[in-house]
Amino acid sequence: MPQDVLAYIRHNRNELLARLNEFLSIPSISTDSAYKNHVNEAANFVANYLTEIGFETVEQIKTKGHPLVYASYNQAGADAPTVLLYGHYDVQPVDPLDQWESEPFKPEIRNDRLYARGASDDKGQVFMNLAVFEAYMKVNGKLPVNVKVCIEGEEEIGSENLYAVLETKKEQFQADFAVISDSGMVDTNQPTILYGLKGFTGIEVRVSGPSHDLHSGLYGGAVRNPLMALSHIVASMKNIDEVVTVDGFYDDVAPLTNEERELMRAVQGEDYVASTGANTVVSEIGYTAKEHTMARPTLEINGMYGGYQGEGTKTIIPATATAKITCRLVPGQDPEHIQQLLEEHINKVAPTGVTVEVIKEKLSAKAYKVEPTHPLITKAAKSYTKAFGKNTVYVRMGGSIPVVEWIDAIYKIPIVLLGFGTPDDRLHSPNESFPLTSFDKGMETLIYYWNEVTN
Amino acid sequence: MPQDVLAYIRHNRNELLARLNEFLSIPSISTDSAYKNHVNEAANFVANYLTEIGFETVEQIKTKGHPLVYASYNQAGADAPTVLLYGHYDVQPVDPLDQWESEPFKPEIRNDRLYARGASDDKGQVFMNLAVFEAYMKVNGKLPVNVKVCIEGEEEIGSENLYAVLETKKEQFQADFAVISDSGMVDTNQPTILYGLKGFTGIEVRVSGPSHDLHSGLYGGAVRNPLMALSHIVASMKNIDEVVTVDGFYDDVAPLTNEERELMRAVQGEDYVASTGANTVVSEIGYTAKEHTMARPTLEINGMYGGYQGEGTKTIIPATATAKITCRLVPGQDPEHIQQLLEEHINKVAPTGVTVEVIKEKLSAKAYKVEPTHPLITKAAKSYTKAFGKNTVYVRMGGSIPVVEWIDAIYKIPIVLLGFGTPDDRLHSPNESFPLTSFDKGMETLIYYWNEVTN
Numbered sequence: 023m024p025q026d027v028l029a030y031i032r033h034n035r036n037e038l039l040a041r042l043n044e045f046l047s048i049p050s051i052s053t054d055s056a057y058k059n060h061v062n063e064a065a066n067f068v069a070n071y072l073t074e075i076g077f078e079t080v081e082q083i084k085t086k087g088h089p090l091v092y093a094s095y096n097q098a099g100a101d102a103p104t105v106l107l108y109g110h111y112d113v114q115p116v117d118p119l120d121q122w123e124s125e126p127f128k129p130e131i132r133n134d135r136l137y138a139r140g141a142s143d144d145k146g147q148v149f150m151n152l153a154v155f156e157a158y159m160k161v162n163g164k165l166p167v168n169v170k171v172c173i174e175g176e177e178e179i180g181s182e183n184l185y186a187v188l189e190t191k192k193e194q195f196q197a198d199f200a201v202i203s204d205s206g207m208v209d210t211n212q213p214t215i216l217y218g219l220k221g222f223t224g225i226e227v228r229v230s231g232p233s234h235d236l237h238s239g240l241y242g243g244a245v246r247n248p249l250m251a252l253s254h255i256v257a258s259m260k261n262i263d264e265v266v267t268v269d270g271f272y273d274d275v276a277p278l279t280n281e282e283r284e285l286m287r288a289v290q291g292e293d294y295v296a297s298t299g300a301n302t303v304v305s306e307i308g309y310t311a312k313e314h315t316m317a318r319p320t321l322e323i324n325g326m327y328g329g330y331q332g333e334g335t336k337t338i339i340p341a342t343a344t345a346k347i348t349c350r351l352v353p354g355q356d357p358e359h360i361q362q363l364l365e366e367h368i369n370k371v372a373p374t375g376v377t378v379e380v381i382k383e384k385l386s387a388k389a390y391k392v393e394p395t396h397p398l399i400t401k402a403a404k405s406y407t408k409a410f411g412k413n414t415v416y417v418r419m420g421g422s423i424p425v426v427e428w429i430d431a432i433y434k435i436p437i438v439l440l441g442f443g444t445p446d447d448r449l450h451s452p453n454e455s456f457p458l459t460s461f462d463k464g465m466e467t468l469i470y471y472w473n474e475v476t477n
Numbered sequence: 478m479p480q481d482v483l484a485y486i487r488h489n490r491n492e493l494l495a496r497l498n499e500f501l502s503i504p505s506i507s508t509d510s511a512y513k514n515h516v517n518e519a520a521n522f523v524a525n526y527l528t529e530i531g532f533e534t535v536e537q538i539k540t541k542g543h544p545l546v547y548a549s550y551n552q553a554g555a556d557a558p559t560v561l562l563y564g565h566y567d568v569q570p571v572d573p574l575d576q577w578e579s580e581p582f583k584p585e586i587r588n589d590r591l592y593a594r595g596a597s598d599d600k601g602q603v604f605m606n607l608a609v610f611e612a613y614m615k616v617n618g619k620l621p622v623n624v625k626v627c628i629e630g631e632e633e634i635g636s637e638n639l640y641a642v643l644e645t646k647k648e649q650f651q652a653d654f655a656v657i658s659d660s661g662m663v664d665t666n667q668p669t670i671l672y673g674l675k676g677f678t679g680i681e682v683r684v685s686g687p688s689h690d691l692h693s694g695l696y697g698g699a700v701r702n703p704l705m706a707l708s709h710i711v712a713s714m715k716n717i718d719e720v721v722t723v724d725g726f727y728d729d730v731a732p733l734t735n736e737e738r739e740l741m742r743a744v745q746g747e748d749y750v751a752s753t754g755a756n757t758v759v760s761e762i763g764y765t766a767k768e769h770t771m772a773r774p775t776l777e778i779n780g781m782y783g784g785y786q787g788e789g790t791k792t793i794i795p796a797t798a799t800a801k802i803t804c805r806l807v808p809g810q811d812p813e814h815i816q817q818l819l820e821e822h823i824n825k826v827a828p829t830g831v832t833v834e835v836i837k838e839k840l841s842a843k844a845y846k847v848e849p850t851h852p853l854i855t856k857a858a859k860s861y862t863k864a865f866g867k868n869t870v871y872v873r874m875g876g877s878i879p880v881v882e883w884i885d886a887i888y889k890i891p892i893v894l895l896g897f898g899t900p901d902d903r904l905h906s907p908n909e910s911f912p913l914t915s916f917d918k919g920m921e922t923l924i925y926y927w928n929e930v931t932n
Binding site: 053121179180206220222224231232233234236237238239240241242243244245246247249250252253254256257258260262264292294297298299300301302303304305306309311312314315316318320322323324325326327328329330331335336337338339340341343344345346348350373374375376377383385419420421422445448449450451452 | 675677679686687688689690691692693694695696697698699700701702704705707708709711712713715717719749752753754755756757758759760761764766767768769770771773775777778779780781782783784785786787789790791792793794795796798799800801803805828829830831832838840874875876877
């Protein structure tokens with residue numbers, strides 16, 4: 023039976039790619055209100071596709087922000103499990119636009135990769151799941167599992183309204199397990215089980231000094247420079263050994279076991295120099311870069327600014343300075359507690375002469391980890407291996423997917439992360455792309471997986 | 478004899494003010510090419526006035542930009558000294574125009590202040606010098622000193638062509654000392670000798686890490702964050718005690734003598750909290766804010782930026798980070814040497830994993846200081862005190878005036894800064910004005926001064 027479904031996606035590859043291109047052509051940038059109509063257009067695309075496939079209920083759930091597309095299919099039979107499929111149809115902004123080699127919303131294939139914003143994160147992967155459902159319906163007239171679909175439009179702006187929907191519509195969304203395709207593999211063609219994700223929290227630090235920009239000649243020497251004050255503050259939060267130097271930051275971090283270090287060693291190492299363009303790899307002292315990114319907490323400055331940014335010189339002491347800081351957390355670390363520790367640290371080191379305000383990012387998430395021996399996980403590994411013809415490796419990831427934590431917290435069901443992205447996809451950057459091999463073999467993996475799960 | 482000259486300016490006050498108003502009515506905005514004809518008109522005004530007064534040679538020296546008005550008078554006698562008088566006839570732009578209470582180029586007197594663009598900076602002060610020469614000529618038929626006049630039209634755009642003129646026409650401009658009226662007093666009616674100016678130098682620090690912005694979840698832990706690296710670098714350049722921690726930075730700084738500290742203490746302190754809006758004054762440990770701004774070198778971050786600056790969160794590791802840093806220098810410090818020290822320090826502390834580039838600002842200036850006990854200075858103080866009826870205070874200033882360094886470097890002559898502006902003049906801002914007391918007593922000061930110098 024899966025052979026027929028596999029044949030369908032092979033025979034209809036061009037049509038499926040054309041339809042994906044249509045989806046990718048919609049500039050559904052959720053963070054920018056100028057694109058609101060396009061975000062709605064993308065939601066309509068998803069809803070229409072689900073209707074066309076044959077989902078019984080297709081609904082756009084309104085939120086304070088962008089709509090969430092819900093759909094359900096319940097004809098797989100009482101014995102078949104019910105899966106909750108999560109994904110998102112919104113994308114990141116595209117600036118700096120001049121660094122794109124082709125237009126972000128005009129998909130283009132080069133070197134066996136599909137270039138477009140959202141090609142990997144997450145429209146491409148959402149589409150693959152829907153296309154597999156289409157194939158099952160077209161070939162078998164039914165799906166092998168009961169499905170509840172939850173495709174949101176606010177993932178790139180922190181899934182602001184998702185938690186409330188998941189919590190208030192618990193019965194509507196309840197399922198036996200969840201599948202999410204919004205992640206990646208450690209290398210192109212290297213099937214990868216992602217069994218752990220980092221948590222996430224953030225703060226913004228705003229330093230105010232003088233009430234207005236000052237002449238650096240007339241006032242330099244009489245006031246504290248907000249940019250220098252901020253540099254002192256942030257430099258005190260992580261040392262040159264890449265160790266976070268905020269009191270208590272590592273208190274709830276479980277030591278990395280030898281077994282886990284072994285699993286990580288089994289993963290072919292990513293060439294971080296090649297994939298990032300940095301001149302050398304740098305990681306926390308005592309840990310490899312792989313261990314640090316996968317399984318140790320991090321603290322990063324995402325943005326920092328103040329004063330004059332134009333050409334040449336403007337001799338001012340700026341009135342304000344701002345830093346945006348986020349942390350990736352591991353199991354055991356509580357996001358709110360970490361925010362508290364960061365705030366306490368900042369208040370402790372803040373120099374005189376400036377006012378320092380810490381704004382706590384509302385959105386945060388705990389880390390997630392599932393046992394790599396769970397049957398739903400081993401079946402996924404088997405499906406990957408079958409599709410890609412290569413042993414599956416097990417990894418944890420530095421990224422955070424808040425929805426994973428929420429589904430875990432609200433529904434208490436296993437979550438299977440079936441991701442097909444690759445390290446070269448340039449998520450959130452110019453020239454985002456997705457390998458066509460992932461497109462083809464990813465859909466195969468999904469087909470094998472639904473077959474495994476129902477047998 | 479000075480009594481007759483003083484009487485002349487008193488009797489002719491209305492005529493002199495009317496003539497100044499004519500000068501102030503010319504919108505000689507040097508930065509805006511739309512005003513080019515008006516800039517020429519202002520140069521003509523100066524040249525015509527000098528001719529009318531009786532200067533023997535009056536010449537407009539063409540430059541790549543706006544002309545420089547040169548004039549010389551050599552009938553004071555072989556024993557009389559020759560003074561080089563510097564000033565500028567160009568003015569700053571006037572926007573935002575809607576914040577002016579009267580039109581910037583329609584001079585108006587309100588509350589004993591003359592409101593107009595250029596009233597203080599520097600047309601008003603240039604005019605006062607010329608008016609005093611007029612008075613001497615009308616009363617005595619001659620000037621007490623030989624004079625070389627240098628009034629440029631590009632001060633507000635960085636005196637771009639002045640250095641070349643001063644250097645190539647050295648013989649023509651050579652004098653025994655220089656007088657510049659383009660500065661201010663510490664308070665209205667508080668005669669002030671400005672005997673030192675700071676020098677200036679700057680660098681831009683560019684830190685490059687990854688070749689593109691990275692996902693902080695996927696790569697946090699494997700690469701150095703350029704903003705964190707830059708924060709470590711700049712935080713290492715000045716400590717929390719406001720001491721510059723760059724090796725050798727203070728090596729050529731002469732210690733502040735008790736005599737100078739005494740001179741500074743005699744100056745009524747500026748209320749830095751009120752004038753800056755900072756919550757408290759902060760200065761180099763061991764020095765008051767007044768001492769630090771006037772007489773100790775400073776290092777300031779004028780601008781710093783990298784990564785995401787929009788609302789909310791974007792979880793990236795930025796590809797680059799930049800800081801613009803300038804220093805104000807004191808006598809003894811060489812700008813190029815300081816740039817060198819900054820670069821060496823940065824190269825020493827730059828962490829692995831990033832590339833750090835130091836771009837040296839081309840424009841720089843040495844500090845200037847004249848001994849407060851120099852006879853040309855003590856005579857100036859005596860003249861101020863006589864005119865204003867109040868003891869003269871001695872100050873150094875944190876700002877830099879490039880022409881002062883250039884005259885010092887090329888002509889190696891004492892420079893006397895006879896300024897009559899006040900802190901309320903709003904230079905470069907809407908509603909620039911100049912107190913009429915400064916107009917009257919300033920001219921008196923100049924008359925007493927020429928008398929002192931030649932006796």
